[in-house]
Structures are given as structure tokens and as C-alpha cells.
Amino acid sequence: MIVFDLQCGPLGHRFEGWFGSSSDYEDQQARGLVSCPVCGTGDVSKAVMAPAVGRKGNQMTARVAKADLSDHVPAQPVANTPLPPEAVAMLKAVAAMQVEALKSSTWVGEKFAEDARAMHYGEKDIAPIHGHATLQQAQELAEEGIPVAPVVVPVIPPEEAN
Numbered sequence: 001m002i003v004f005d006l007q008c009g010p011l012g013h014r015f016e017g018w019f020g021s022s023s024d025y026e027d028q029q030a031r032g033l034v035s036c037p038v039c040g041t042g043d044v045s046k047a048v049m050a051p052a053v054g055r056k057g058n059q060m061t062a063r064v065a066k067a068d069l070s071d072h073v074p075a076q077p078v079a080n081t082p083l084p085p086e087a088v089a090m091l092k093a094v095a096a097m098q099v100e101a102l103k104s105s106t107w108v109g110e111k112f113a114e115d116a117r118a119m120h121y122g123e124k125d126i127a128p129i130h131g132h133a134t135l136q137q138a139q140e141l142a143e144e145g146i147p148v149a150p151v152v153v154p155v156i157p158p159e160e161a162n
Helices: 022-030 085-103 112-120 135-143
Strands: 002-008 014-019 044-046 106-109 129-131
Touching: 002 022, 014 022, 106 112, 112 129, 112 135
Parallel strands: 106 129
Antiparallel strands: 002 014, 002 044
């Protein structure tokens, strides 16, 4: 079985559809058998969705003590609903902290991995920097013991800002 996030065209209702395979979905869609459960329209397409990526076999799972289970509140789904005010406030606070941190940091663009490595090995003076790095570059830096962290809120390069 495969699960797709689907969305109707006219009103944007999002819902899940379970199919035997990707070709099964395409076949049912072509025959007009897929429709929005909210408004009934047949104008339905696959919605953007995050892939389900399994945990690596060598990673430990988080263990939760039984005492903690009584305090657990299930997360509310966020699809088709606005974020809770607390989440919006938290994201704004994180964005504001990042803006302040970036004020004392220098934009190095695509040279981020190169400059971070040069500072780590004493070839360049240490200074706070930010820029672009591929996932592979970031992993290589981390494996070398060079501290890196992603920015939470996307940063617009200076040359693209208006």
C-alpha cells in the first residue's frame, strides 16, 4: 500500500488516499474514481508531501519513562489548520534571535565549507560566518569535528536582497 496526500483543485481541501501502487492511483484517477471527500470534485491531484524516511538501523530510539506518558498530549495535525499561537510566537522568537546572531556574522556564500575548514585548521582567523553548504559538505565538516549548524529561517544572500 502507498499513501498519497491529495488536494482538490477548486477549494484546496487536503486528504489522504491509500492505493495499491502509484500506477493504481494513476489508473483510478484516469477513470474518474478519485474525488474530494469534502466537496466531491474530481479535480484532484497529488499534494506536496514529505517522504517517509525510516530511521537508520544503527540509531538508538528515544526511550520514554512510564511516568512521562501521563503528561503526553498528542500533537494536533497542522494540515489545513493554522498553527497554534504558541507555535507562531516561538517561530517569530527563533527568527528574531537568528537575525540578531547574523548581524555579527559575515556572509561567505558558497565558500562556507572552505572558510569554516580554514578557520578550524588555523589557516584563517576565527570569525562567525554564514553561507551555503550542501548536505554532503556539512556532513564532512561535522565528521572532521568542525562545528556547523543550519539556520532555521532561510537567509537571503545580500546580492539578492532588495
